[in-house]
Structures are given as structure tokens and as C-alpha cells.
Amino acid sequence: MDEIEGGILSAIPPTALSLNLTRAAIRMEHSHTWRIDKSNEVDDLVICLEGRGHYLIDGEPRIMEPGDAMLILRGQHFVGWNEGRETYLGVAQHFTLDIYGRHNLIAQMDLQPKLRLTRWALLEPLVRHYRQSVPPSSVTLGQHHLFMVLLIAFIEDAFIGWRDHATYQPEGADAIDLAVMKAATMISANPLDPEIATRAVDASPYNRDYFLREFQKRVTRTPRKYQELKRMERAMHFLEAGLSVAAAATEVGYSDPYYFSRMFKRTLGLSPRDHLNKVRQSRDGGLMQLDEPEQALALADGLAANQ
Template identity: 50%
Template sequence: MEKTEGRVLAGIPPDALSLKLSRSTIKMRHTSTWRVEKSNEVHDLVVCISGSALYELDGEPASLSPGEAMLIPAGARFVGRLGTGPIYSGFAQHFTLDLFSHVDLISQMELKRTVKFSRWRVLEPLVRYYRETAPVSSTTLEQYHMFMVILIEFIEEAFIRWREQALLNAAGPDALSLHIMLAAARIAGQPFKPGILEEALGRLPYNADYFRRAFKERLGYTPAKFVEFKRLEQAMNILATGHSVKETAAMTGYPDVYYFSRQFKRYIGTSPSAYRLLTRAKEGGQFIDGTFHIPERT
């Protein structure tokens, strides 16, 4: 399977993912005496804030420096020790991430062992806040939401491809869930690609009508309507950059601007002209306390 263009998880609705933090956050602050050798029953995301560390993960060397993160898969044996600097700090978080409640999403992906966050300047304050506010012996709703942001950022940076073997090993509802997820990911990554619907649904080991019903049951849209929804999501981004409704309709493959407007309102909930006006108002500081303020003429 080739790597999906665009955001890897863009086709997966939020309620399809179930995140569990299996223990409180480990606030790492290690000195020269630190050394660890163990394995965990769940996945572990390690993020470095300062200093550095040297690891061996299933016998393969790895290192972490500020702004870098490493995923230790469930069951992997790892060894860690201090790198350069007097103190190595960051956090480690044990977690599971399930798709449709019963498929381990992480095991379905081939991921880079470590990544350097390309948006570390933006992400670092959140990482520091996540570490500093973590309870000693519990988890909070706030922690769940913050960690999901950090984890998704890691996945998007580390993703190589979906594992073909995962589909071969899965059976019953697990296999169906994976096929739905992959079809949605392909569509979301390239919604304007000619023939994307046929490509995403091609060679499926299911009756076409059965798969469409299952797809709609899990995602709320048929595959065809999901394509249109993702195109209109892109239209939102184009409108937000200042393009007119007519220009946006043409750029998203709608030759009839009136049909585009009807579909946009149907899927997004407001007209494209109103959405464009609201976006410009927010950027211009006219949207205050949830109210749209039109400045007085002088």
C-alpha cells in the first residue's frame, strides 16, 4: 500500500477512535545514574524536552534529543541510558489506541522508530504543559485531549504505510473495520483524484452493497457522499484563504456554482458566502465573544 497523501488519519472520524491512558504520565528527569531495561504490555510514547538519551529497541539503536519522540510498541524490549548533558527530561505515556473499539490502530501501521517534530516550536509549549500538569497517580480528561494532539502529531510524522499483513491476519469485523478505515483514508487523502472512489473500493473481498452499508454505518456517509464531504471540507480551506465562491467551486470540481453552494450548505451547515464572510470577520477581529460585530462606518 502506498502512503496516503495528506493527513494520515483524515478519513477517520473522532468517535471511531478510542484512546486509553493505561497509567499516569511518567515525568522523566534522569541523571547519569539512570538506566532502564524492560518491556511494556501497552504502547509507550516517549518525548524528549531537554538533554538526550540513548536507547536500544529490540536490539536496534535509537536516540532522542529535544523535539524528538519515540514509540515503543507493546511487547518490545528496550534499554535506555543517559546521552549527552547532565539531565534528560521529557515524558513517557503508556496508552492504547483502538479503532471501532476492538482493533489496535498502532499495530496496523508501519511507523518510523523516532521522529523530530517539524512543528516543535508550536508543539513544545503543549508538551511542557502536559508534563507539568500531569497528576501523580491518575489521568484527567484534559490529559486525554492533550495527549491525543501529541500522539496524532507523532503518527503523522512517523507514518510510512499501512501494513498489508494486518488485513491478512484480521478476520470478521476486525477485517471489515480495517478495510473501511483504509478506504476512508485513501479518499480523505486525495478527494479530487479522478477515480478515487473506484480506487478506494477496488478489489475488496466484500459484496459492494454490503460494504457501502457497513461504511455508512461506521462513518455516517456512503463512500460516494464521503468523497463529496471531503471535497467540501477542502472548499472550506480554500474559502478561508480569500478565494471567491465562484473560484472555490471551480477549484473543487463544481462547474455549477449554484449546485456547489447548495451542496456546501447541505454538508457544512452554512452557505459558502456566509462561511467566507465569517472567516474574514474572525481574521479581522470582528468576531468577539461568539458574536459577529460589524464595525461602525466613520
């Protein structure tokens, strides 16, 4: 079955993120004599392909094995070495990831610092291609885009929660933009949780009525309507993967497939069966489901339903 969308970054507009690769990628190929002792001024994502690497990150031991990814935060002191005879092979990339062009997004998150990537079977060829294709002394557009895929995969696996006390205190529009973004990502990541919209709103530092207005202004839906949209987007994936309407309804929390179908049409502008017909048409060379005019109509219907 296809991967289901809805990770922690899925609600963030692409234009809100600014990724900067601050140096050429490091093609790690370390023998048993390798040792490093330093700290970086930027964040560093390390992914192991072969062998084993040993690290002390601010005194905390970590061992990297194939499929493992590790984030070394800017300013952290780290020591690395290879104890075995097998070459320690992988890739490391120095980067910054800013939100709205000004603030460090990584610093807003509590992230598990080291883990095995859950989609390693899919990601390993990408990591190998990244390592083999990047130039030794420059940064390319393709490298930039591919690293964003790898970084998002790590963040999706490593995300624990948003930090209550950020490293900066935004003001004005920046502050409410960030609060809405956090609420939207909470909802997007957990759309099947019946209380997630309430918890996302309650987590905001703003007056509830004010925050609801600002959320709807930026997202064009109330938090509950946005949650329903994300539930239906998951249902679309289940339908396209071959599940029946009743089975897809059950997967997204509806016991009554007829009520699910009404909500699906109300949210997306077409019934589940009409959606599948559009998918079949696109596979046979017809229009893709929800092309521009239909998207505009569905958006207008959604806006009207929110009034």
C-alpha cells in the same frame, strides 16, 4: 494560514476509539548516569524536550533530540542511556489505543517509529504543559484529552499505511466496520487525489458492489461523494483563510471557479460566498456556519444527491 483538516484519523468516529493511559506519565529528567533496560506490555510514546537520549530498540539504534517523538511498541525490548552531561528531559506515556473497544488500532498501522514532529512549534508548549501538570501517581481527565492530541499528532506524521495482515482477524460487523474505516481514512487523508476513492474501494477485501453498499450505509455517502465532501471541507478552510473563490477552487483541483461554486453548494448546501457571509456573521456575534438546523438540511440534501 490555518491548518487544513484531513489526517489519517479524521474519518474515525470518536466513539470508535478507546484510549487508556495505563500508568501516570513519566517525567523524564535523566542525567549522564541514567540507564534503562526493559520492555513494556503496552505501547509507549516518548517525546524529547531537551538534551539527547540514546536508545537501542530491539537492537536498532535511535537518538532522541528536542522535537523528536518515538513509539516503542508493546513487547519491544529497549535500552536507553544519556551519553552527554546535559540532562535528557522529556515525557513518556504508556497507553493502549483500541478500535471498537476490542482491537489494537496501533497494530493495524505501519508507522515510522521515530521522527521530528512537524508541528513542533505548536506542540512544544503542550508537551511542556503536559509534563508539568500531570500528577505523579494518577491519571486525570485533562491528561487523557491532552495526550490524545499529542498521540494523534504523532500518528498523523508517522503514518505510512494500513497493514495488509493485521494482528487479528475480525469477523462479521467488526470486519466490515474496520474495512470501511480504513477506506474512509484513505480518502480523508488524500481527497485531492482523483483516484483515491477507487483505490480505497479496491483495497477492501470485499466484493466491490457489497462494499459500496456497506460504505454508504455507514458513511451516508458513496466513496466518491465522500471524497467530494472532504475536498469541499478543505476549500472551506482556504476560503476562511482569505483566499478568493477562484484561488480556493484551484487549491482543491478545480480550474473553473463557477463549476467549483456549483459543486460547493451541491455538497455543503450553500455557496462559497454564502459560507463566507455566515463566517462573518459568527465573528460579529451571529450564528455559526451550519448550525444544527442547517447541518440537518445539508445532510438531507447530501443524502438525496446520493440516491
